[in-house]
Every structure is written in structure tokens, then in C-alpha cells.
Amino acid sequence: MLKLFILSLLFSVNAHAELRATGDLGVVIERAKGSALIINTSQKNILAKIPALGDLSHASVVFSRDQRYAFIFARDGGLTKIDLLKDQISKRIIQAGNSIGGAISQDGKLIAVSNYTPGGVKIFSTETLALVADIPATYADEKLSKVVGLVDAPNNKFIFSLFDAGEIWVMSVKDLKNIKITKYKNIGKQPYDALLTPDGRYYIAGLFGERGLALLDLWDLEAKVKRILPDYGKDDEKLPVYKMPHLEGWAVAGDYMLIPAVGQHEVLVIDKRQWTLVKRIPVIGQPVFVMARPDGREIWVNFAFPDNQNIQIIDAKDLSVIKSLIPGKAVLHMEFTPRGEQVWVSVRDDNQLIIYDTQTHKVLKRLPAEKPSGIFFSSRAHKMGL
Numbered sequence: 001m002l003k004l005f006i007l008s009l010l011f012s013v014n015a016h017a018e019l020r021a022t023g024d025l026g027v028v029i030e031r032a033k034g035s036a037l038i039i040n041t042s043q044k045n046i047l048a049k050i051p052a053l054g055d056l057s058h059a060s061v062v063f064s065r066d067q068r069y070a071f072i073f074a075r076d077g078g079l080t081k082i083d084l085l086k087d088q089i090s091k092r093i094i095q096a097g098n099s100i101g102g103a104i105s106q107d108g109k110l111i112a113v114s115n116y117t118p119g120g121v122k123i124f125s126t127e128t129l130a131l132v133a134d135i136p137a138t139y140a141d142e143k144l145s146k147v148v149g150l151v152d153a154p155n156n157k158f159i160f161s162l163f164d165a166g167e168i169w170v171m172s173v174k175d176l177k178n179i180k181i182t183k184y185k186n187i188g189k190q191p192y193d194a195l196l197t198p199d200g201r202y203y204i205a206g207l208f209g210e211r212g213l214a215l216l217d218l219w220d221l222e223a224k225v226k227r228i229l230p231d232y233g234k235d236d237e238k239l240p241v242y243k244m245p246h247l248e249g250w251a252v253a254g255d256y257m258l259i260p261a262v263g264q265h266e267v268l269v270i271d272k273r274q275w276t277l278v279k280r281i282p283v284i285g286q287p288v289f290v291m292a293r294p295d296g297r298e299i300w301v302n303f304a305f306p307d308n309q310n311i312q313i314i315d316a317k318d319l320s321v322i323k324s325l326i327p328g329k330a331v332l333h334m335e336f337t338p339r340g341e342q343v344w345v346s347v348r349d350d351n352q353l354i355i356y357d358t359q360t361h362k363v364l365k366r367l368p369a370e371k372p373s374g375i376f377f378s379s380r381a382h383k384m385g386l
Helices: 002-017 378-382
Strands: 025-030 035-040 045-050 060-063 069-073 078-083 088-094 098-104 110-117 120-125 131-136 147-153 157-162 167-172 180-184 191-196 202-207 213-217 226-228 251-253 256-260 266-271 276-282 287-292 298-303 311-315 320-325 331-336 342-347 352-357 363-368 372-377
Touching (some): 025 069, 025 342, 060 098, 069 098, 110 147, 120 147, 120 157, 157 191, 167 202, 251 287, 266 287, 298 331, 342 372, 372 378
Parallel strands (some): 147 191
Antiparallel strands (some): 025 372, 069 078, 078 088, 098 110, 110 120, 157 167, 266 276, 287 298, 311 320, 352 363
């Protein structure tokens, strides 16, 4: 009896030790290895490594609304559902030939994937990963366009842009038997990425083929897509673009929006009430991610090659650079903890993650990782457009 009691006690202790809260978790992509790390932001440690996830050279991640599952979109068309509590793959499918990202619906039941090959959007059940809808991105005599800038929006909508067609589509999936798509044509040449404002009102697509941004007001879907900043940089010297900026990492500070300038060593400050350019902030290189600390006071910026060893910090009050950091070789991504006391930074060529205190800008901890790139925390489950 004593032996049985000791065994039961040990079992209960071990079972208790395995308890894990999902709000503390996150996923870090190891792009060269095709693997992902499950991390804990409060403990600042790595919990597990998940291998065999395919081509993660342009991977992105979304989370189920209960924060238990992470869905990883791979460049090879793979879609993988990971159980963050069991540290294992729940389901993996190859849904296309070339995929660059996706989004999860407002009700958490559907996951949409944007594809280059074949061009279009596929929608799956988040529970089973069963295909429930296939939407080809057809235009001009049945040509297929690459799909970019796919985000979730209020009222169970998905919004995305057609790179080759120069269009924005708004798709309602409230009724899968009667999917409704509103198409906005001639929005500009080669939309390359897009963002949704945190309140879910505005969808903004960046344009690679011409100046300016395309803005759609989701409160007024009868209105036309508006061009904003149409004259920005028209007289500037055209520089080679080493890496396209990610608009998903946009920043909001009060009435201003801060975004990376394409091919220029600048961060643009936009008045988001009038959609006019307020200021051009000079920075050390071509910005890739321009991200606001959750309180909006600081904006952290990383850069394309050859300046990608740097991070610069902009004070939102004065709209000027106040600090420069050199974390290491090839800073690829940053992610703030939900309340912003830390920021995690992936440093690919130094094979490490660096955790900074955002008040002091001091390093709190370094963690080993093999060629890390994207960092995604489970708090994204409760934010639109991420």
C-alpha cells in the first residue's frame, strides 16, 4: 500500500508539473531547419522544438482563439496545426504549391490561406483542416494572380490583394454555402502587402509598382478605394530594394501611423485622420518592420541588408530616433510581450534570440536558436489582422 501511495503521489506531482497556461506561449520559426520552437514569455525559456514543418523561408503563424493551437503557413504550401500543450503536430497538409500566409476568422472556426501557386485563397476548418472553400484569384481572361496581404476582418470577413491584377477582394464567409465577394479593381500596380488597422476599420495595401498606398474603408464598402500619399518620394533617387518591408508590423502612436518607406532610409509618419504625410524620419537603412510598443510610446525599427545588424528606437512624442542598438548579425523579427515590458528579437546569423527590457533597453536574456526568423506570441489570437 505504501508503494502504491508513493507512486500515486509521484504521478500527481508530475501531472501538476505539466500544467501550462496558453497565454504565456509563443512560436519562433527556425527557417533553415524547417522547425519551430515553443517558448514561454514569462519564464523566458524554450519548452520544445517541433521539426519537419517544410519550407519556412517565408513562414507566418496564427493562433486559435483559445490559444492552444498554432497554425503555421509554409512557403511550400504546407499548413500545420501544432498543439502548444502537447508539443506536437496535430495535423499537417500540403494545400498548394506556394503559400505566403493566412488568417483565422473572427469566430475562430475557419482558416484562410493566401497562395501564389495556384493563385487564390483556400479556406479550411480549424478543427480538422478539411477544405471547405477554394477561391481562385482569377482576372483578365481567367488568369490567376498571386494573393498577398490576407487578413481577417470584423463580421467574419477575409480581405486580400491580388498582386498581378491590382485588385482588393473582400470576402464574407458567414455562410459558406453562399460566399460573397466584393471586388475593387484598379487599386494600383502590384500591391505587395497589406495591413488592417487595430480597430478593424481600414485595410491599407502597399504598392510596389507605383507610389502611394491603397486605402479601403470597411465602414463604407460602397465607396471607392482611396489613394493616399500619391506623391511621396516622386523626386527621390530610386534605390535598390533589398527586402520588401512588412506592413503587418505597422505602428500606431496617438493620431499617427508610422510605416516603412519602400527602398528609402526613412520611416513615414502619417496623420491617420487625414491620411496625409506629416514627417519623414531618417533612419540608418531600409526599414523592414516598424513596430509600436503596446503603450505606443516607442517604435522599434529593424532593417534590410546591409544594415540588418541594427535596431533603432523612435520616440513617439518627438518623432525622432532616440536609441540605436546592435543586437547581432541579421536581425529578422521582433515581437513585444502583450503588455510591452519585453521585446524578443531574432538574430539569424548569430543563432540566438535576445530578450530586451523595453524600459531600460538592456538585454535580459539570450536563448539559442538555429537560424531564427519569425516570432509570434499567442496573444495575437485576440488581435484583428494578425
